[in-house]
Amino acid sequence: MLSIGIILGSTRPGRNGEAVARWVHQLARRRTDATFELVDIADFGLPLLDEPVPPSLGHYSKDHTKAWARVIDGFDGFVIVTPEYNHSTSGALKNAIDYLYGEWNNKAAGFVGYGSAGGARAVEHLRLIMAELQVATVRAQVMLSLATDFENYSTFRPAPQHEGSLAAMLDQLVAWSTALRTLRPAAMHVA
């Protein structure tokens, strides 16, 4: 069975991202074409990148890196739930992405963004970053507005049409994750 990780990209106390990621998980898990698991980067306690060797060489020295690598390696694709900070993604998510290399390669990702402009600018940056990691990003994305999908900018109340956007994105993500699985060797990349 295809395995998709839903990555919660905000670690901020009081973050809106947690409710968004839980909503994605709740809807995604009704599907029968993949299994979906929530991955909270806050759970990994990753400091600012502290590996001496570039991740593309796959020589991980720290326990936190190995734990993070094991989890990412186990997925065929990703839903990336991203906030928008200063027209990009969060520093915490960029740092978590930078920690690894081979574990991301030849997989697919879809995005759920939120912000004043639906997180669109954060998602555009992430598309460039993920391309460098050989992650194919699907076109359909979910764009949640802080003004209309959150009461008082804090309580998540998504407009009904977002369920359709999420389903469209997941359809593309499952299709591409399935196709890309054929490119990957059975051997895992974890050092």
Ligand SMILES: Cc1cc2nc3c(=O)[nH]c(=O)nc-3n(C[C@H](O)[C@H](O)[C@H](O)COP(=O)(O)O)c2cc1C
């Ligand atoms: C440091 C910082 C920068 C922000 N910059 C933007 C921005 O450029 N565009 C935007 O739409 N929202 C911006 N916001 C608002 C966030 O999108 C909003 O606070 C959102 O809830 C953040 O996600 P989180 O609550 O999961 O951390 C910013 C928030 C923070 C904390």
